Amino acid sequence: ASAAIQPSTGNIQGVKIANLSTSDAYVTFGPTTATAVYPTTSTPALGMPVLQRSVESFVFPPNGWLSALTSAGTALLAITPGFGQ
Secondary structure, eight states, X not given: OOOOBOSXXXXXXXXXXXXXXXXXXXXXXXXXXXXXXXXXXXXXXXXXXXXTTOEEXXXXXXXXXXXXXXXXXXXXXXXXXXXXX
């Protein structure tokens, strides 16, 4: 998993994530930290997939943290914090 990042401080209420790569990514959010874990049948995990070449919007906790990973290779994610979706 990527090291947890804090996309923005303040009262941000959402993020838009663009997966610019050819690998799917899996993202997890948290109020104080986050560690993405790719789900399997034996280790289900909280979080959301961001499919390759797609853009997703998420409600995000104020001052929240984000972590991401991919099951193969690397993924390039563009993360834009903002208000609303």
